[in-house]
Amino acid sequence: MPTFDLSVEPLRELNAALHQLPSDTNETHWVIAHPNGKHAIACGLDKPITVEINGHVGYYCGGMNQLANIIVAGNAGVGVAENMMSGAIHIKGDASQSAGATGHGGLLVIDGNASARCGISMKGIDIVVKGSIGPMSAFMAQAGNLVVLGDAGEALGDSIYEARLFVRGSVASLGADCIEKEMSAEDRAALDSVIAKAALDVSASEFKFYGSARRLYHFHVDNVDAY
Amino acid sequence: MCGIAGLFLKNRALEPQLGSMLADMLVVLSDRGPDSAGFAIYGGGSEKDVKVTLRTKGADHAKTIVAALETKFGALHPVYRFNHVVIVVQAAKYPALQAFLTEQHTDAEIVGAGSRMEIYKEIGLPAQVAERFDLARMSGTHAIGHTRMATESAVTTKGAHPFSTGTDQCLVHNGSLSNHNGLRRELKRNGIAFSTDNDSEVAAGYLAWRISEGATLKQALTQGLKDLDGFYTFVVGTESCKPAVMAETDDYVAFGSEYRALAGLPGIEVARVFEPEPATVYAWERA
Numbered sequence: 001m002p003t004f005d006l007s008v009e010p011l012r013e014l015n016a017a018l019h020q021l022p023s024d025t026n027e028t029h030w031v032i033a034h035p036n037g038k039h040a041i042a043c044g045l046d047k048p049i050t051v052e053i054n055g056h057v058g059y060y061c062g063g064m065n066q067l068a069n070i071i072v073a074g075n076a077g078v079g080v081a082e083n084m085m086s087g088a089i090h091i092k093g094d095a096s097q098s099a100g101a102t103g104h105g106g107l108l109v110i111d112g113n114a115s116a117r118c119g120i121s122m123k124g125i126d127i128v129v130k131g132s133i134g135p136m137s138a139f140m141a142q143a144g145n146l147v148v149l150g151d152a153g154e155a156l157g158d159s160i161y162e163a164r165l166f167v168r169g170s171v172a173s174l175g176a177d178c179i180e181k182e183m184s185a186e187d188r189a190a191l192d193s194v195i196a197k198a199a200l201d202v203s204a205s206e207f208k209f210y211g212s213a214r215r216l217y218h219f220h221v222d223n224v225d226a227y
Numbered sequence: 228m229c230g231i232a233g234l235f236l237k238n239r240a241l242e243p244q245l246g247s248m249l250a251d252m253l254v255v256l257s258d259r260g261p262d263s264a265g266f267a268i269y270g271g272g273s274e275k276d277v278k279v280t281l282r283t284k285g286a287d288h289a290k291t292i293v294a295a296l297e298t299k300f301g302a303l304h305p306v307y308r309f310n311h312v313v314i315v316v317q318a319a320k321y322p323a324l325q326a327f328l329t330e331q332h333t334d335a336e337i338v339g340a341g342s343r344m345e346i347y348k349e350i351g352l353p354a355q356v357a358e359r360f361d362l363a364r365m366s367g368t369h370a371i372g373h374t375r376m377a378t379e380s381a382v383t384t385k386g387a388h389p390f391s392t393g394t395d396q397c398l399v400h401n402g403s404l405s406n407h408n409g410l411r412r413e414l415k416r417n418g419i420a421f422s423t424d425n426d427s428e429v430a431a432g433y434l435a436w437r438i439s440e441g442a443t444l445k446q447a448l449t450q451g452l453k454d455l456d457g458f459y460t461f462v463v464g465t466e467s468c469k470p471a472v473m474a475e476t477d478d479y480v481a482f483g484s485e486y487r488a489l490a491g492l493p494g495i496e497v498a499r500v501f502e503p504e505p506a507t508v509y510a511w512e513r514a
Contacts, residue, residue, distance in 0.1 A: 037486030056486050056500065075500055077472075077485055096472075096502060115502050135505060 002027050007034035011041065021047045037077065042070050045087070059096075062089045065106060081108045084125055097134070100127045103144065109198050116153070119146045122163055128198045138165050139175065145194050149202060157210055161217060165210040166191050168202065177216035183209040229401040230256025230374040231388075231471070233462040233482035234492075241478055241493075246365030252481075252488045253353040253362075253372045259484055260374030263387035264356040265348025267397040267464045270367035272343035277321040277394075278313060280338040280346045281328075282384065285310050292335045300324055309359040311338070313345050336385075336422070341395025343367075344464070348387035371464040371482075373399035379407070380425040390431035393438055395465060400427035401484055402459030410454065430455055434463065448508045460484075460503075473509075474498040 004014045014032065021027060025047060032053040035041055039058040042051045045068035053061070056074035063082040072080075075093035084103040091099075094112035101117070103125025113131035117139055124143045132150030139155075141163035151169035158175020164187055165178070174180075183191070183204070191204045232252040236242055246268065253264055272278050283289040289312040293305045296314065300323070303314035316324050321340070328335055339346035347360045353374045357363065373388035380386050389397035404410075407426035410433060415421065419432040433455065437447035444465055451461075460471045462482055474481045474489045476498045483489045486500065503509055 036490035037488075039487075055496075056490070058485060058487055075486065093500075094502065116505065 001029045001031060003031045003033065005033045006036065006038060006041070011038050015040070015043060018042060018045055018047075018049075018051070021049065023047060025049065035072075035074070039077070042068070045070070048087075056093070065089060075112070076110075081106070081125070084108065094131070095129075099129075100125050103127070105144075107194075107197055113150070119144070119163070122146065126194045126197065128194060128200065130200075132169065135172070136175070138163055138178075141165070145190055147191065147194050147198075147200075147207070149200070157212070159216060160212045162212055164190055166194075166204075166207040167210065168207050171208075171210070174210065177213050178210055179213045181209050181211050183207075187211075228259045228376045230259035230484040230488065231372070231399045231401045231460065231462050231482070232256060232484070232488050233369075233371040233399075233464070233480075235369040235480040236478065237480070238478035242368060243366040245367045245370055246361075247363040248492060249370045249372050250357040250362045251491045252483060253357055253374055255488045255491070256374040256484060257353045260376045261352055262377050262382045263348065263350040263375040263384065264353035264373060265346065265375075265387045265389055265399075266357075266362060266370055266372035267339065267344055267346045267389045268362075268365050268367045268370040269343045269395075269464065270345065270365065272315075272341075274342055275318055276315045276342065277318050277340050278315050278342060278345060279321070279324070279340045280344075281312050281314065281335045282338045282348075283310050283312060283335045288334070292333050295331070295333070296324065296327070299327060308347065308361060309349070311347050311360065337391075339389070339391040339397055344395045344397065346389055346391060346397055348373075348389065349384055350382055350387065369464065371397070371399050371462045373401075379403050379427075380423060383423070385423045386425045386428075388427060389464070390425075390428050392431045392435040392463065396435070396438070396444070396463065398427065398431045398434060398461055398463045400430055400459055400461050401471075402457060404430060404455055404457035404459065406456040426457070430459070430461065445508055452508075471503055472500060473503055474500045 028049045030051045035055045035057045037058040040060045043063040046066040048067040050069045053072045058077040060079045062070045065087045066085040068087045070089045072091045076091045076095045078096045079098045081089045082101045084106045086106045088107045091110045095110045095114040098117045099114045100108045102121045104123045107126045109128045111130050114129045114133045116134035118133040118137040119127050120139045122141045122144045126145045128147045130149045135153035138157045140159045142161040145164045148167045152167045152171045154172045155175035157178030160178045306313045349356045388399040391397045404426040407429040411429045414432045434447045472486045476494050
């Protein structure tokens, strides 16, 4: 099991070593010590390996991840799992702003809270936040599932396209064109699937479901004079 | 971008290390603000006196000014640090000293004044600025610091933070204000003086004005949420949206633009680390 101490070894060497792994590598479990809030740790991974990071990470941890399983025993800074394609990222503490931003796929699980703009412009990622999320979360969200066991801050789902937002607690306010909806069988199946993937001890019936009213991005003939 | 850092010690045993802890935090924040750096440090002092930090053109200039001031106001116990000098004057004589500095065109600027506060700021990398003023050897109860990446006005010492908001008070800012020109005009009409085009100086002037009108610091900051347009996190030193991280232990409360700035603090592994809520005012007082 390779180990890497970021208080002595340079971060670039860690990321380079992770990038150079062959697809059939036997070094499938890495342990990183003393991340000390450094930025861009374990970014751009594209092999099915596990990377355990023991401590708090800085900005953009696990960005662009494909296939890898990244576990952070601490908090994450701005933009964790930004543009994740596949794989899984598990934050055992809190996450800062823009967690899972623009993510296309994979699973991001945050055991604590996530602050503002969680899931901004998400494009297919599944995000689970066991605590609460901050204001402007799922802003312009396009696809994927955001599952929040706690509460959501102001302006949830502002200018949302087609992502599904499930919130178990309260929602401070909904953003433009985001509404509470009836959960269809398909929506419920999507939620059940995320609950199963993240091994959550909750039932889909505890959640309220929010999504797009589809008034903002469809042309409406009443507005023809505006053009 | 800018970096801001604050450190409020609860454990007196750490006071001699305050300067070195803050210096390390500022150096980590160099890539958020390489233009200039500054800090306010709260050390010893007496209620009967005013500690005045003067910025001069250099060490010789500082000595000339202090000599002139001492002839008029008596012993001022100067402490010289690079181009800054800290003098101590009896509180009753402070207004006359202020007037003297203006009338005599001494080219010395009062950076801050209070019973315990000293303010130092300069252009250059944070490590150089900390070195020039020998920050690492300063002690005190609490301190705030700033590393600047200028966006709203020129890279000058005057534009560096902290900005004094009143006696024993100062402010550092990360973000930018969009209504600072209009607000500056209004504040000037209310008698607040400004020496730069800097938006953060307007925030400092705004808080000073609110406090002079009878508001507490917390009230002034809360009113500021309505009157100051833009995005900002402020740290105000006295006896928040841009990202920021706070850490609290039994020994201290620390504040930084990001966690890296706090990573070197003692006991950080077991600290309660959290993000301040947007549009919320946090305040600590010493027991």
